[in-house]
Amino acid sequence: MRRVVVLGPQRHVITVTEELNLLGISGRIATITAGWQERESEDDELSAALGNRAVNLRLHARTDDVFAQDRQLFAAHRHRQDNLRQLQDIYRMRLDHLMAAASVLMSRQGPAALLEPERQDTIEQLQALDAHHLRRIRDVHDAFEAQELPGERRALAQHRAEVQGILAECEAVAVAGGHVSTLIGRMRLMDVAAGMLDKPILAWSAGAMVLTDRVVAFHDRPPEGAGNPEVLDVGLGLAPGIIALPHATARLKLDDAPRMALFSRRFFPADCICLDPGDRGRLDGRTWHFVAGTRRLSRDGVPVAASPEAA
Amino acid sequence: MILAIHQLERHPDLDSRAVDSFIRRHHFPLIEGPRVTFVWRGHADAVHLRHWVFGLASAQPFHRLSHTDLWYLTIDLPRGSRFEYKFDVVRGSHSQWIRDPLNPNIAHDPFGANSVCQAEGYEVPDWCLNDPDARQGTLHELMLNNTAFGGPRPLTVYLPARYRETRRYPLLIVHDGGDYLRYARLKTVLDNLIHRLEVAPMIVALTHPKNRMDEYPNDPHHAQYIVEQVLPFMERNYPVFGTPAQRCLMGASFGGVASLSTAWRYPGVFGKLLLQSGSFAFTDIGENKRGPAFDRVVQFVNAFRENPGRPAEKVYMSCGTYESLIYENRSMVPFLQSHGLEVRYDEARDGHNWENWRDRQQSALAWLFPGPLWFVYE
Numbered sequence: 001m002r003r004v005v006v007l008g009p010q011r012h013v014i015t016v017t018e019e020l021n022l023l024g025i026s027g028r029i030a031t032i033t034a035g036w037q038e039r040e041s042e043d044d045e046l047s048a049a050l051g052n053r054a055v056n057l058r059l060h061a062r063t064d065d066v067f068a069q070d071r072q073l074f075a076a077h078r079h080r081q082d083n084l085r086q087l088q089d090i091y092r093m094r095l096d097h098l099m100a101a102a103s104v105l106m107s108r109q110g111p112a113a114l115l116e117p118e119r120q121d122t123i124e125q126l127q128a129l130d131a132h133h134l135r136r137i138r139d140v141h142d143a144f145e146a147q148e149l150p151g152e153r154r155a156l157a158q159h160r161a162e163v164q165g166i167l168a169e170c171e172a173v174a175v176a177g178g179h180v181s182t183l184i185g186r187m188r189l190m191d192v193a194a195g196m197l198d199k200p201i202l203a204w205s206a207g208a209m210v211l212t213d214r215v216v217a218f219h220d221r222p223p224e225g226a227g228n229p230e231v232l233d234v235g236l237g238l239a240p241g242i243i244a245l246p247h248a249t250a251r252l253k254l255d256d257a258p259r260m261a262l263f264s265r266r267f268f269p270a271d272c273i274c275l276d277p278g279d280r281g282r283l284d285g286r287t288w289h290f291v292a293g294t295r296r297l298s299r300d301g302v303p304v305a306a307s308p309e310a311a
Numbered sequence: 312m313i314l315a316i317h318q319l320e321r322h323p324d325l326d327s328r329a330v331d332s333f334i335r336r337h338h339f340p341l342i343e344g345p346r347v348t349f350v351w352r353g354h355a356d357a358v359h360l361r362h363w364v365f366g367l368a369s370a371q372p373f374h375r376l377s378h379t380d381l382w383y384l385t386i387d388l389p390r391g392s393r394f395e396y397k398f399d400v401v402r403g404s405h406s407q408w409i410r411d412p413l414n415p416n417i418a419h420d421p422f423g424a425n426s427v428c429q430a431e432g433y434e435v436p437d438w439c440l441n442d443p444d445a446r447q448g449t450l451h452e453l454m455l456n457n458t459a460f461g462g463p464r465p466l467t468v469y470l471p472a473r474y475r476e477t478r479r480y481p482l483l484i485v486h487d488g489g490d491y492l493r494y495a496r497l498k499t500v501l502d503n504l505i506h507r508l509e510v511a512p513m514i515v516a517l518t519h520p521k522n523r524m525d526e527y528p529n530d531p532h533h534a535q536y537i538v539e540q541v542l543p544f545m546e547r548n549y550p551v552f553g554t555p556a557q558r559c560l561m562g563a564s565f566g567g568v569a570s571l572s573t574a575w576r577y578p579g580v581f582g583k584l585l586l587q588s589g590s591f592a593f594t595d596i597g598e599n600k601r602g603p604a605f606d607r608v609v610q611f612v613n614a615f616r617e618n619p620g621r622p623a624e625k626v627y628m629s630c631g632t633y634e635s636l637i638y639e640n641r642s643m644v645p646f647l648q649s650h651g652l653e654v655r656y657d658e659a660r661d662g663h664n665w666e667n668w669r670d671r672q673q674s675a676l677a678w679l680f681p682g683p684l685w686f687v688y689e
Contacts, residue, residue, distance in 0.1 A: 009689060035687075038473060067477070078479075089556075177688045206688040219685050223509045223677040227685065246688040 002197070004211060004239045004283040006275060007204035009177065009246055013277035014049050016174065016202055023200050027053070027171030030199075034059035034186040035178020035206045046176060054174070055166055059186040062159040066189070069155035076148045077189070083140050091133045092230060098126050099228040099262075106258035126266045130231045134214060138234050141188070150189065160191050167195035177205025177246065180217065184210040184233055193236045201238060205246040208275055211239035216267065218245065220253045229263055239283060243267045248274035248295075254303050261301030272297040273306055281306065315341055316348045316383050320376060330381045339413035340428050347428060348385045349373070350413065355400045358382040361408060362396040363662045364633040370399060390432035392660035393667070394633055395425035418666050420494050427666070438503045439496050439669055445506035446472030450498060455544060459535040460521070466541065468549070469498060469515035471505050479550050481513045481557040481680050483585075484541060486527070486566030488517020494665030500672045508684040510676040514549050516541055524604055527562075527569035529611035534573040538580055555582035556624070559679055563587035563668045565608070572611050574622035583679045584626045587668045591639040612639075616646065625653045627679055629671040631661040 005019045020029070031047070031054045033040045040060040047054040067074035102122040108115060150156050167173070173196050175183075183206050187193065201211065209215050210233075218229040245252065253259055254274075264272050271288070273281055279294040290296075290306035298304045319325065319333045330352065341348040351358050351373065358373035373382035388394075395418050397408045410417065411426035418427045429435075451468045458464045467488050471480070491497040497517075504510035518541060520526050526533045537560070546553050560581045562570040567589025574581045592605050593612040599605050626647055630640035637658075644656045655678050661667035 011689060064477075179683055179687050181686050209688060217685050222681065222684050223673050224681050225678075232686070 001285040002238070002283065003200040005200070005202045006208035006211070006239055006242070006244055006273070006281045006283075007202065008275045008277045008279035009205050010046075010049070011277075015278060015280055016204070017049050017051070019202055019280065019282075020050065020172065023172065023202075025172045025200060028169060029054050030167050030170040030173045031056045032059055032173065032175045032183070032187065032192065032207065033178065034063075035176060035180065035183035036060070037179055037182055043176075046174075050174060055170060057163050057166060057190075057192065059163070059190050059192065060182070062163070063186045063189055066153075066155045066159055070153055073148060073150060073153055073156065076144065080140055080144045081185075084137065087133070087136050087140065088230070088232070091129070091136075092228075094129055095126075095228050095230060098122065098129060102126060102262055102266075103259065106262045123262070123265050130214075130266070133231050134234060137231075141234065151191070156189070163190050163192055164195045167192070167199070170199070172200040172202065175201065175203035175207030175211065177207050180206035180209050180215055181232065183207065184215060184236070187236065193238060196238065203239070204275070208239065208244040208246060209235070211236055212242055212244050213237050213240050213270065214243065214267075216243050218263075219251050220256075220259075221251065226253070229266075241270055241288065242281070243270045243272045244275055245272055245297075246275045248303075249276050257301035259301065260297050260303075261299065264297035264299055264301060268299070271306070274303055312344065314343055314346060314348060314385060316350070316376075316385060319381075325376070325378060327379070330376075330379050333381075334413065339411065342429075342431050344431060345387055345390065346385055347388045347430060348383055349396075349398075349411065349428075350381055350383045351398050351400065351411070352381050353400070354380055355382065355402050357401040358384075359399040359401070360384050360386075360396055361399045362394055363664070364394050365635040365637065365662075366633065388428070388430040389660055390430060392428075392430035392633075393433045393670075394428050394662050395664055395666075396428060397425055418494070418664060420665050421490055425664075430660075433660075436670055436673060438507065438509075438673055439500050440503075441499060442503050442506065445502045448472050448474070448498065448502050448505070450492075455540060458540055459532040460526075464521075464536070465519050466544075467492070467517040467519070468545075469501060469517065470549075471512035471514070472502065473512070474514075476550050478512075479552050481511055481559065482542075482545055482549075482551040483513055483515045483559045483561055483680075484537060484545075485515060485517045486560075486562030486569050487520065487523065488515075489519050490665065491563075491668075492517065495669035495672070497669075497672070500669065501676075504673060504676060505682065508682045508687055509673065510682045511680040512682075513680055514545065514551055516545050523565055523569075527565040527572075528605075528607035529568070529572040529576075531576065533569060534576040537573050538577045542580070555579060557582065559583035559585055560623075561585035561587075562589075563665075564663065565590050567591070568608055568611065571615065571622060575615055575620060578620050578622055581622070582624045584623045585675050585679060586626060586628045587671060587675075588630050588634055588636055588663050589628065589640060589643065590636060591643050592636070593639065619646070619650050621651065623652065625655075625679060627655050627657075627675045629657040629659070629668075629675065631663060631667045632658050633660065633662045636663065 029050050105119045212235040215233040215235050217232045220226040274295040280291040282289045294306040295303040296306040322329045360371040373384040400407050414426045416427040417424045448471045453466045456463045505512050558581045560570040567586040591612050599609040647654045
């Protein structure tokens with residue numbers, strides 16, 4: 001039975017220790033802090049929170065080492081990133097127009113019998129665009145795998161083997177936050193998910209996002225003005241059925257019901273789960289359980305208790 | 312509400328000591344809601360407020376408070392305003408422009424320094440102040456030889472904190488680089504905005520003109536220098552993306568004209584432009600009325616408006632509503648948009664000065680080169 005715990009940010013409210021105890025983890029814990037990029041190894045506080053049983057997989061440093069040794073792979077990786085960046089730009093362009101129409105419709109007052117089918121149709125167009133974009137991203141990743149055969153490249157294979165070896169000796173895996181694209185990119189390249197399948201996983205912030213089916217980036221308050229939530233990458237699929245929203249209160253206009261309703265309906269049937277400090281969700285096999293206080297976005301765009309028992 | 316100056320005026324024993332006390336008790340200029348009172352103390356025949364607020368008479372006379380040597384002027388100022396000024400103190404046939412001795416707030420520019428008036432609601436952005444937590448980028452002074460101008464030219468390169476040769480960065484080329492560093496705190500701004508993840512770490516080439524009034528209004532040598540010398544030099548020596556979408560040309564005032572004209576002469580090279588208070592003077596009919604310095608500007612802008620082509624994809628523009636160029640900048644926005652360019656335009660209640668251009672940097676750079684804030688979830 002797969003056991004996954006998603007948590008709110010751990011900087012000020014540390015809940016990972018308690019969750020480890022609840023899971024009965026007494027052995028070593030593999031940690032992934034690749035989202036911290038160059039600061040990957042500055043993990044003393046995290047290690048202490050995990051009872052000084054942490055073994056950092058050093059995925060960021062390992063990837064740098066692979067790229068330094070295998071310039072061809074580095075060039076291919078960079079080419080893939082360029083393609084993904086361009087795809088994202090094009091997607092964003094299409095998304096902006098659809099979101100503009102959808103936003104107007106969500107706020108428009110009028111007879112529900114007239115408006116609702118129009119809203120639904122617009123949302124379905126958004127869902128179709130998101131699904132299309134996800135397919136294109138997957139195609140880019142597949143092409144990279146097929147052309148470069150990364151698993152057969154010496155430097156990478158060596159690091160992958162070492163990572164799998166460490167994972168095999170660990171009882172659980174903890175995935176911290178940070179830069180979500182960097183994190184998932186390095187986890188994917190090191191093929192780390194394969195070694196995580198049979199272990200309890202605890203993840204927070206960007207770490208929770210990469211475990212889901214779709215990585216959705218969002219920010220309603222950046223200095224350049226609120227953008228549209230965008231599908232950023234294919235997730236690892238280890239925490240299915242949810243869209244993880246770390247720092248939801250700080251990053252989202254949760255009191256803007258039409259905006260949140262559009263968010264929630266667009267990503268349906270996934271549940272949009274707010275992961276503020278202290279929030280927690282536990283996946284036992286196929287069922288999510290959320291602790292009291294953890295919220296999800298309702299279909300009407302209102303943050304409500306994430307699961308009935310959490311009400 | 313009775314203004315403090317009028318309360319003083321009604322003082323039963325209005326004498327030198329009452330004025331001393333009044334000055335001791337207040338900061339100047341004295342902001343009272345939307346009203347601003349300037350004071351100057353001393354012997355003079357007249358005192359005027361000299362400012363650069365287009366729309367107000369450029370010299371506003373002070374009144375002398377009866378039986379005292381205190382001169383004052385109260386004006387209305389919209390919330391959020393900021394402007395620079397001097398006092399013109401007239402004694403006989405002699406007139407002297409001085410900074411407000413009671414106002415410690417000063418803005419520097421290539422011509423010296425002015426006093427600064429900040430109305431209610433204006434705040435210096437915290438991201439342009441030194442932040443000890445922000446990691447520092449570095450400045451490198453270089454020299455480019457055999458330039459299109461026929462001699463060497465200095466170039467300053469900004470590398471962001473945690474610069475790594477294995478990464479790739481957007482490239483920003485800045486006109487009047489030295490002035491942006493000195494008067495608009497560009498390095499501090501870049502360090503802070505990058506540290507806050509609001510702006511992408513970038514490499515910045517800061518150019519330094521010899522004679523900007525000659526080189527900036529659509530000079531082919533200048534465009535050649537930027538595109539055929541500065542740009543290739545930067546792309547050869549630094550890990551920049553090397554695509555139009557990741558290249559931006561920036562400038563203020565005549566530097567805005569230089570940016571636009573360079574991009575216009577070399578379409579497809581720069582994907583982004585950052586144009587602050589561009590001197591985009593033009594004529595629909597008749598002669599240029601701004602003087603000979605603008606002849607080549609008007610010639611260029613008229614030609615550009617006739618045949619704009621596609622100088623870039625994304626353009627950030629800003630202008631102060633107290634500038635004489637506000638009309639030209641406002642009219643440029645729909646013009647560019649109607650030709651398919653994506654434009655963001657900001658206005659501020661400020662004048663044609665470096666602190667206005669400083670204050671718009673967050674909005675400009677975060678829009679043109681958004682930082683990883685979207686992607687970082689700690």
